[in-house]
Amino acid sequence: MAKTHIPFMQTGTLVVGNRLLDEEDRAVQSYQNRPSTLTRGHRACQGCAEALAARWVLDTAMEVTQGKLMVANATGCLEVFSTLYPESAWRVPWVHSLFANAASVATGIAAANHARGRDDIRVIAQGGDGGTGDIGLACLSGMFERNDDVLYVCYDNQAYMNTGVQRSGATPPAARTATTPAVGPHPGNVFGQGKFVPKIAMAHDIPYVATATVADLRDLEAKVRKAMSHRGARYIHILVTCPLGWGTKTADSIKMARLATRCGLFPVFEAEYGEVTAVTKIRSQAPVEDYLRPQRRFAHLFGAKADEAALERIRGAAERNIRRYNLLPEGGVA
Amino acid sequence: MFQVVIHGRGGQGVVTASELLARSGFAAGFQVQAIPSFGSERMGAPVVAYTRISTERIITREPILNPDAVIVQDPTLLRTMNVFDGLAPDGWAVVNTRESPNEVREACPDAPRAGGHLATVPADDIVREYLGRPIPSAALLGAFAALTHQITLEALAASINRLFKGKVAAGNVNSANVAYQWVLDHLGQEDAGAHGGIAHVDVDRPSTSELPIPIAGDPEVTNA
Amino acid sequence: MLELLEGSQAVARAVGLARPGVVCAYPISPQTHIVEALSGMVRTGKLANCDYINVESEFAAMSVSIGASAAGARVYTATASQGLLYMAEAVYNASGLKLPIVMTVANRALGAPINIWNDQSDSLSQRDSGWLQLFAVDNQEAIDLHVIAYKVAEELSLPVMVCMDGFVLTHASDVVELPTQEQVDAFLPPITPLEKLDIAEPRSMGMMAGPDVFTETKYLAHMALVGASKVIKRVADQYAAHLGRDAWQPVRVWGPDSPSERGGPVSAERPAQQGEIAVIGMGSVMGTMQAAVPRLKEQGIKIRLVTLGSYRPFPARSVREAIGTADRVVVLDRALMPGVGGVLSADVRRSMARLGIPMHSVIAGLGGRSITERSLGKVLTQAKAGELGELEFMDLKRDLVEGAG
Numbered sequence: 001m002a003k004t005h006i007p008f009m010q011t012g013t014l015v016v017g018n019r020l021l022d023e024e025d026r027a028v029q030s031y032q033n034r035p036s037t038l039t040r041g042h043r044a045c046q047g048c049a050e051a052l053a054a055r056w057v058l059d060t061a062m063e064v065t066q067g068k069l070m071v072a073n074a075t076g077c078l079e080v081f082s083t084l085y086p087e088s089a090w091r092v093p094w095v096h097s098l099f100a101n102a103a104s105v106a107t108g109i110a111a112a113n114h115a116r117g118r119d120d121i122r123v124i125a126q127g128g129d130g131g132t133g134d135i136g137l138a139c140l141s142g143m144f145e146r147n148d149d150v151l152y153v154c155y156d157n158q159a160y161m162n163t164g165v166q167r168s169g170a171t172p173p174a175a176r177t178a179t180t181p182a183v184g185p186h187p188g189n190v191f192g193q194g195k196f197v198p199k200i201a202m203a204h205d206i207p208y209v210a211t212a213t214v215a216d217l218r219d220l221e222a223k224v225r226k227a228m229s230h231r232g233a234r235y236i237h238i239l240v241t242c243p244l245g246w247g248t249k250t251a252d253s254i255k256m257a258r259l260a261t262r263c264g265l266f267p268v269f270e271a272e273y274g275e276v277t278a279v280t281k282i283r284s285q286a287p288v289e290d291y292l293r294p295q296r297r298f299a300h301l302f303g304a305k306a307d308e309a310a311l312e313r314i315r316g317a318a319e320r321n322i323r324r325y326n327l328l329p330e331g332g333v334a
Numbered sequence: 335m336f337q338v339v340i341h342g343r344g345g346q347g348v349v350t351a352s353e354l355l356a357r358s359g360f361a362a363g364f365q366v367q368a369i370p371s372f373g374s375e376r377m378g379a380p381v382v383a384y385t386r387i388s389t390e391r392i393i394t395r396e397p398i399l400n401p402d403a404v405i406v407q408d409p410t411l412l413r414t415m416n417v418f419d420g421l422a423p424d425g426w427a428v429v430n431t432r433e434s435p436n437e438v439r440e441a442c443p444d445a446p447r448a449g450g451h452l453a454t455v456p457a458d459d460i461v462r463e464y465l466g467r468p469i470p471s472a473a474l475l476g477a478f479a480a481l482t483h484q485i486t487l488e489a490l491a492a493s494i495n496r497l498f499k500g501k502v503a504a505g506n507v508n509s510a511n512v513a514y515q516w517v518l519d520h521l522g523q524e525d526a527g528a529h530g531g532i533a534h535v536d537v538d539r540p541s542t543s544e545l546p547i548p549i550a551g552d553p554e555v556t557n558a
Numbered sequence: 559m560l561e562l563l564e565g566s567q568a569v570a571r572a573v574g575l576a577r578p579g580v581v582c583a584y585p586i587s588p589q590t591h592i593v594e595a596l597s598g599m600v601r602t603g604k605l606a607n608c609d610y611i612n613v614e615s616e617f618a619a620m621s622v623s624i625g626a627s628a629a630g631a632r633v634y635t636a637t638a639s640q641g642l643l644y645m646a647e648a649v650y651n652a653s654g655l656k657l658p659i660v661m662t663v664a665n666r667a668l669g670a671p672i673n674i675w676n677d678q679s680d681s682l683s684q685r686d687s688g689w690l691q692l693f694a695v696d697n698q699e700a701i702d703l704h705v706i707a708y709k710v711a712e713e714l715s716l717p718v719m720v721c722m723d724g725f726v727l728t729h730a731s732d733v734v735e736l737p738t739q740e741q742v743d744a745f746l747p748p749i750t751p752l753e754k755l756d757i758a759e760p761r762s763m764g765m766m767a768g769p770d771v772f773t774e775t776k777y778l779a780h781m782a783l784v785g786a787s788k789v790i791k792r793v794a795d796q797y798a799a800h801l802g803r804d805a806w807q808p809v810r811v812w813g814p815d816s817p818s819e820r821g822g823p824v825s826a827e828r829p830a831q832q833g834e835i836a837v838i839g840m841g842s843v844m845g846t847m848q849a850a851v852p853r854l855k856e857q858g859i860k861i862r863l864v865t866l867g868s869y870r871p872f873p874a875r876s877v878r879e880a881i882g883t884a885d886r887v888v889v890l891d892r893a894l895m896p897g898v899g900g901v902l903s904a905d906v907r908r909s910m911a912r913l914g915i916p917m918h919s920v921i922a923g924l925g926g927r928s929i930t931e932r933s934l935g936k937v938l939t940q941a942k943a944g945e946l947g948e949l950e951f952m953d954l955k956r957d958l959v960e961g962a963g
Binding site for chain 3: 067068069070072079080083084085086088090091092093094095096097098100101104105106107108109110111112113114115116117121138139141142145146148
């Protein structure tokens with residue numbers, strides 16, 4: 001097919017379909033016979049970015065492995081909305097064991113495949129931020145340090161959404177959750193707490209660590225491809241908007257994820273063997289307020305009397321990310 | 335059934351001694367059982383192990399309460415605990431010490447009273463000379479063989495050679511032989527000890543050809 | 559060929575003969591010698607086509623086992639005590655997923671206070687987990703049990719704990735006989751899982767089950783264990799026949815007049831009768847108990863031993879049959895339900911509810927307290943004289959308890 005000149009807005013990384021592109025440049029989703037690994041009919045909420053991200057991750061991995069893929073899933077939204085006996089939305093060998101052990105279960109699957117000489121079958125483990133970074137951190141770290149041949153994907157929606165929006169170690173400061181209510185002198189989640197699992201992953205010097213968001217699905221797809229080109233332990237951490245837990249419009253999930261990166265609060269980068277190797281620059285920086293204000297979990301910061309002190313601390317966190325990961329392009333943003 | 339309790343300290347090879355003893359009995363066609371009594375695995379802590387040798391199947395798993403023989407691998411235990419607890423006055427005992435049998439009896443009222451039933455062996459001196467490491471197990475088992483005749487030196491050497499290789503095996507077999515000879519030479523001399531160490535007493539270091547049994551192992555060592 | 563082997567080494571070799579595809583474990587006494595030996599066998603290639611995974615916790619050990627078993631491998635792990643509790647969530651999960659994992663439990667006490675020595679509190683705490691629990695009296699049975707366990711696990715698609723007393727068996731050297739590789743290969747063909755992750759036939763395992771089907775899954779799990787007794791018995795008999803010698807049995811009855819020195823299954827031995835005390839127990843204590851019988855006989859105390867090899871499923875009918883018309887039943891219990899009594903006693907009591915025979919629960923050997931022939935003899939002398947209470951703590955140091963204030 002001859003190359004067609006297409007205006008930027010239709011071909012940029014932000015466009016999903018891209019049937020106008022050269023075949024090798026197209027997304028997996030642009031094909032009618034795409035794997036649909038997480039197929040229709042599941043019970044995710046409207047606007048669930050986790051479902052979208054999981055579909056992209058697994059479809060890409062299915063294509064890369066030519067269908068030779070097995071998946072271990074932690075307990076959480078993704079597991080609950082995709083399977084309720086006797087129905088399953090998975091078109092891949094898939095096992096759910098427990099909340100904390102997806103990484104270990106994946107290790108076991110990889111070991112079983114290895115022992116019978118089937119290293120061509122690849123393994124993905126996946127879970128939410130709680131199953132990954134809180135209750136599942138020991139199993140995850142064990143899998144990392146052994147460098148087991150597993151890609152672990154964390155869908156980070158920044159709280160325990162499955163149980164009704166309680167605080168996790170990934171909940172941002174000031175965010176209101178069911179266990180960090182917006183009451184008292186310092187409403188919402190506490191400042192100075194929480195953890196960023198990608199940095200923990202990098203501390204294991206594993207072959208590949210990447211972050212991504214549902215705002216840039218082509219970038220996510222590319223990172224899954226790259227992850228699958230490595231052997232050993234790999235980790236992709238995806239920011240996924242949760243309309244229920246964040247209090248955002250279901251139509252704004254992509255937009256919110258994009259704002260998270262534009263304001264600097266969620267850095268998008270890749271790291272290999274513990275060193276950052278690539279960073280997605282912020283094309284047009286947004287003030288953190290643009291990201292926070294549409295979210296009801298931060299509404300208490302903006303009431304009649306804005307919580308300027310809290311906002312200043314959040315701005316500081318964004319600036320620290322921008323500095324640490326060098327998120328602004330040379331010469332400043334547009 | 336012949337029941338042996340071995341006392342020592344962590345790191346002295348008590349568990350290995352128990353197994354060597356069982357293995358030596360097994361090699362001679364007996365039913366055997368070796369049960370170490372474990373504490374936390376720390377160097378220097380008192381350790382006890384039990385060995386049973388029997389013509390019939392051994393079904394009991396209780397610790398040995400009334401041993402036929404006691405082996406004491408560490409002389410410092412004599413004055414800190416009753417290592418001879420449950421041993422009959424005419425039971426057998428092998429003690430790693432430079433003291434004489436009567437000196438041991440003075441310190442330990444439950445030590446065997448019967449003459450010729452308590453052998454004191456300077457096993458530390460022997461293994462320092464012939465093994466080069468402070469593990470007196472094999473030497474004491476050599477002494478045990480001479481004292482009780484429950485196992486043979488041949489079976490003991492075969493067991494040692496099964497568990498160890500090269501210099502270590504040869505050193506242990508040598509030590510067992512020397513201690514065996516020491517007991518034959520000193521048994522019944524209830525007031526004789528090796529107070530000055532073996533260098534000062536009348537023990538010829540046997541050449542390989544004079545040893546009771548041939549030594550399997552590193553020729554360099556056996557020729558030394 | 560008879561060999562003198564440490565229990566752990568013997569078990570490691572028996573497991574190796576079963577040719578597992580994945581072995582993983584986390585260190586905890588007194589299980590460590592087994593997995594140390596297996597790691598060496600994998601490294602040297604003696605155990606081929608096997609991955610050995612050093613994990614970071616018992617929870618991970620069971621989780622890796624779950625993954626590997628779900629992917630269709632024959633899997634082995636081992637644990638004890640706190641480790642079993644730490645993996646408890648995954649223990650229940652493995653049976654719910656119907657994965658035929660075999661795990662050795664080197665039975666050890668549960669803290670606090672921390673205690674590394676032998677009793678059976680650990681595996682008995684998992685009695686409702688849906689796992690089979692098979693107990694070895696000695697190291698020969700421990701060897702045989704591991705081969706039997708794989709066969710049973712894979713036929714039933716259920717996980718099996720092989721329980722052996724920590725230190726007393728795991729660290730003891732005994733004269734044992736291992737089956738040959740040819741014998742095990744002929745008895746235990748390569749695993750063909752009922753259900754597994756398969757790229758040719760993708761399926762979802764471990765799905766959520768709602769109130770509409772949950773009761774039914776639990777009912778089926780119950781019936782699977784009820785039916786397991788027959789399979790266990792058949793496989794044990796097949797194994798013995800295959801090797802042409804006596805081997806482990808789910809229930810064994812023995813008395814001084816028994817035709818064989820180890821006793822036999824209920825079908826081959828007469829039950830206890832009037833004038834006799836039936837003594838019921840599991841594990842190594844039954845060896846010591848047997849050794850104590852001749853002296854008791856001299857005192858006119860007639861004993862019939864009922865040794866339980868299978869704790870889950872609980873062979874209630876066989877126990878009832880073996881008790882027969884005994885004057886009384888004494889259960890030697892190596893685990894305690896505080897505020898209630900012996901764990902095994904509760905199972906025995908349930909199985910003999912209608913017999914009207916008095917039962918005594920004797921809590922013995924907690925946390926490594928030595929079980930001696932003398933103490934067992936004392937307890938049974940009291941039982942004979944009608945002086946034994948319903949619940950007794952053998953060798954309890956009254957002065958310590960009373961001094962504790």
